[in-house]
Amino acid sequence: MSETLQSADLVFADADLLDRTVDAVRVAGSALRERFGEVVRYGTREELMRALAVNDDTALDILRPRLAAVRPEAGWVEEELDGGALPSGEWWVVDPAEGNVNHLHGLPEWAVTATLVRENEPVLTVVHLPLTGETYTALAGAGAYLDGRPLRVSETADLGLSIVATSQARPDEDGEVVRRVGSSVTAMLFDALVVRTSVPATLHLANVAAGRTDAFWQFSGARADLLPGALLVTEAGGRISDAEGRPWTLQSKSFLAAAPAVHAQAVATLSR
Incomplete structure (x- = not known):
């Protein structure tokens, strides 16, 4: 065959x-x-x-x-x-x-x-x-x-016009991760239109896949809260990487899902 x-x-x-x-x-x-x-x-x-x-x-x-x-x-x-x-x-x-x-x-x-x-x-x-x-x-x-x-991701091309979101991966997170989350939210508050913060991650990723929001990022994370949304976003035409723009794997320390036209801008903001 x-x-x-x-x-x-x-x-x-x-x-x-x-x-x-x-x-x-x-x-x-x-x-x-x-x-x-x-x-x-x-x-x-x-x-x-x-x-x-x-x-x-x-x-x-x-x-x-x-x-x-x-x-x-x-x-x-x-x-x-x-x-x-x-x-x-x-x-x-x-x-x-x-x-x-x-x-x-x-x-x-x-x-x-x-x-x-x-x-x-x-x-x-x-x-x-x-x-x-x-x-x-x-x-x-x-x-x-x-x-x-x-489903199709957003066509937004300007992070300054984007609704973005993040989530807390787990309670009692490592202190360094907490500080990184806080600094990333501050950076996005300067660069994006609106920042949403809530749990769970999967529902934010469903919104990215549906074109309702333009990007989602998270530091740390688990298989169960990222894998479903990663596939939804990818199959809806979005881009998946870690927060520095490298290919995302289950061993990655961060996660980013975004509409293609704002992905590089989100990476730049999260990498500051």
């Missing part, structure tokens, strides 16, 4: 797998939506972690068996704060409640995500927003979509 036919067969298989992933993520999202509403009170870090775990487990009890059934040979990563390269092969990188802390506080910015990674490259992703019913999807080489409608 020729390499061309082998590639075509793989794309077809991945496209079918994407549909099945959408189904699984939507069911998990429905379960989390039923738990959403009142602010969950906690007085200690231990109480907070238990509350977060209940949401995670609610979604994972649905996602794990469904995704394992359609790709039983793939490994499984569900720790959303883990970073770095994965071992060889295929892996499900899942965030069962992306923006979990928002969910606990009755804030609407949260999602359920699942991404299939092959040899450390994302090949398909699903990001579902249960409160709106929106589902973002991307398949490597086949584009990015919102509920079946193609």
Whole structure:
């Protein structure tokens, strides 16, 4: 069989797998939506972690068996704060409640995500927003979509006219990373039109892919909060790099996703 036919067969298989992933993520999202509403009170870090775990487990009890059934040979990563390269092969990188802390506080910015990674490259992703019913999807080489409608990044060419965003990768971040985040926000406040700061990263990246915002950056980070959006933005025509403009990998210490015409300007601002 020729390499061309082998590639075509793989794309077809991945496209079918994407549909099945959408189904699984939507069911998990429905379960989390039923738990959403009142602010969950906690007085200690231990109480907070238990509350977060209940949401995670609610979604994972649905996602794990469904995704394992359609790709039983793939490994499984569900720790959303883990970073770095994965071992060889295929892996499900899942965030069962992306923006979990928002969910606990009755804030609407949260999602359920699942991404299939092959040899450390994302090949398909699903990001579902249960409160709106929106589902973002991307398949490597086949584009990015919102509920079946193609996504395209912004055509903005001037950082001074751009809405940009950043996010906190994790609580209790290293002090040097915190200082770098602070200085980057200050720099962007001088150079961009508007700077948005909130969690989770995935929703900012969905906005970049949809052309609603023009750039997103983050220092540090984890696989689960960057891989879904990285594929969405790339397939929507955006540029992905680290904050210094070098190729981004899972080992990178920073991340930048931007519309092509403002990418170099964003790199210049973040590199000061």
